[in-house]
Amino acid sequence: MSLQIVTIVGARPQFIKAAPVSAQLRQYHQEYLVHTGQHYDANMSQLFFDELGIPAPDVNLEIGSAPHGEQTAQMLSAIEKILSSQKPDVVLVYGDTNSTLAGALAAAKLNIPVAHVEAGLRSFNRAMPEEINRILTDRMADTLFCPTQTAVAHLHNEGMTAGVFLSGDVMYDAALHFAEMAKDKSDILQQLQLNERSFILATCHRPQNTDSADALRAIVAALIDCQEPVVFPVHPRTRGFLRHSGLLESLQQNRHIAMIEPVGYLDMIQLEQHAKKVVTDSGGVQKEAYFFKTPCITLRDETEWVETVEDGWNVLVGADYEKIIAAIKHFTPPQQQNDHYGDGHAAEKIARHLQEFYGVH
Ligand code: UD1
Numbered sequence: 001m002s003l004q005i006v007t008i009v010g011a012r013p014q015f016i017k018a019a020p021v022s023a024q025l026r027q028y029h030q031e032y033l034v035h036t037g038q039h040y041d042a043n044m045s046q047l048f049f050d051e052l053g054i055p056a057p058d059v060n061l062e063i064g065s066a067p068h069g070e071q072t073a074q075m076l077s078a079i080e081k082i083l084s085s086q087k088p089d090v091v092l093v094y095g096d097t098n099s100t101l102a103g104a105l106a107a108a109k110l111n112i113p114v115a116h117v118e119a120g121l122r123s124f125n126r127a128m129p130e131e132i133n134r135i136l137t138d139r140m141a142d143t144l145f146c147p148t149q150t151a152v153a154h155l156h157n158e159g160m161t162a163g164v165f166l167s168g169d170v171m172y173d174a175a176l177h178f179a180e181m182a183k184d185k186s187d188i189l190q191q192l193q194l195n196e197r198s199f200i201l202a203t204c205h206r207p208q209n210t211d212s213a214d215a216l217r218a219i220v221a222a223l224i225d226c227q228e229p230v231v232f233p234v235h236p237r238t239r240g241f242l243r244h245s246g247l248l249e250s251l252q253q254n255r256h257i258a259m260i261e262p263v264g265y266l267d268m269i270q271l272e273q274h275a276k277k278v279v280t281d282s283g284g285v286q287k288e289a290y291f292f293k294t295p296c297i298t299l300r301d302e303t304e305w306v307e308t309v310e311d312g313w314n315v316l317v318g319a320d321y322e323k324i325i326a327a328i329k330h331f332t333p334p335q336q337q338n339d340h341y342g343d344g345h346a347a348e349k350i351a352r353h354l355q356e357f358y359g360v361h
């Protein structure tokens with residue numbers, strides 16, 4: 001029996017996760033796709049639907065940016081109306097954004113089962129808005145699709161065993177699937193005149209780095225002083241803080257730093273595959289660097305993706321100027337990696353598991 005599934009997405013990494021999952025879900029089930037509108041710039045949203053072949057959302061709630069409580073509340077109210085009329089068998093949410101929390105909470109309040117893709121991740125840093133969103137979403141979920149064994153262990157430690165399923169990481173599915181396409185379709189390396197493994201790829205958008213003038217200043221100073229060509233696709237949140245703190249101009253004046261608008265996924269994975277090193281505070285980018293065997297320098301003190309650090313491919317440097325520069329100059333991973341993120345078929349497993357779990361009434 002095919003299921004009626006309502007999927008909630010809203011932010012850039014969720015579109016990328018939905019690409020492989022929606023394609024699989026629609027082979028077995030009927031999916032109604034809700035875009036909350038959390039991200040709305042063309043290069044943070046529509047671009048991903050166009051280039052990754054994600055089905056057009058059935059509805060875009062156009063909630064937009066707002067303080068966290070207000071944004072989440074507006075999403076909750078709008079999603080509740082949709083779920084009340086759609087009456088799905090299950091609501092599928094991804095990751096740890098405010099869209100994730102709103103979707104899970106709206107469903108739980110209506111007694112509709114929740115399936116959480118990327119369950120069980122923990123940074124153990126409750127100052128991160130995402131950590132609160134994850135913990136609450138996992139508590140409300142009936143089916144918890146874990147990307148890694150570490151995530152399964154976190155849930156077990158918190159007393160959650162029922163409904164926990166090790167699916168593997170849908171971002172690994174996406175990276176494998178789209179890497180070939182990126183070779184043909186992306187000309188970002190030519191556009192920016194970049195040579196193989198000769199540049200640093202930087203991204204930064206976590207509030208702990210962007211909203212703190214000291215942290216942002218240290219990161220920018222390290223990128224300026226590292227004496228390597230740097231490609232820096234700037235998240236809209238970060239652009240605002242750079243402008244506000246006067247750092248935008250110093251970055252723009254530096255000829256070895258290419259500050260560019262956020263790029264599409266195909267350009268991004270092309271950059272990740274060819275960079276000498278990646279400097280980032282993004283969750284997704286840390287893993288993609290690992291998938292593509294590019295050393296990663298993480299601008300945080302902890303990570304949810306601990307396997308990348310344990311294997312020696314990722315180093316945590318926080319927003320520490322000296323550590324960032326030292327890692328850009330000297331960090332060298334070993335050759336070996338381990339299989340932490342599944343076999344590239346996580347999306348298929350998720351679609352099949354949903355059928356087994358909810359398909360029999
Ligand atoms: C959100 C998620 C974060 C995720 C990130 C992915 C939460 C709490 N945070 O952070 O977990 O890693 O998305 O990128 O859900 N803005 C624009 N245009 C857009 C989107 C945002 O200009 O299309 C600007 C607005 O000024 C907005 C700010 O970016 O206030 C932050 O956007 P928001 O969605 O609140 O949080 P992110 O930092 O993007």
Ligand code: UDP
Pocket residue numbers: 012013016203205233234261262263264265266268269281282283284285288
């Ligand atoms: N990404 C992208 N273009 C960019 C920056 C990132 O396509 O300019 C992709 C990146 O490859 C990864 C995802 O966006 O798949 C990560 O999203 P983000 O860093 O916004 O959020 P996080 O993963 O930290 O939640």
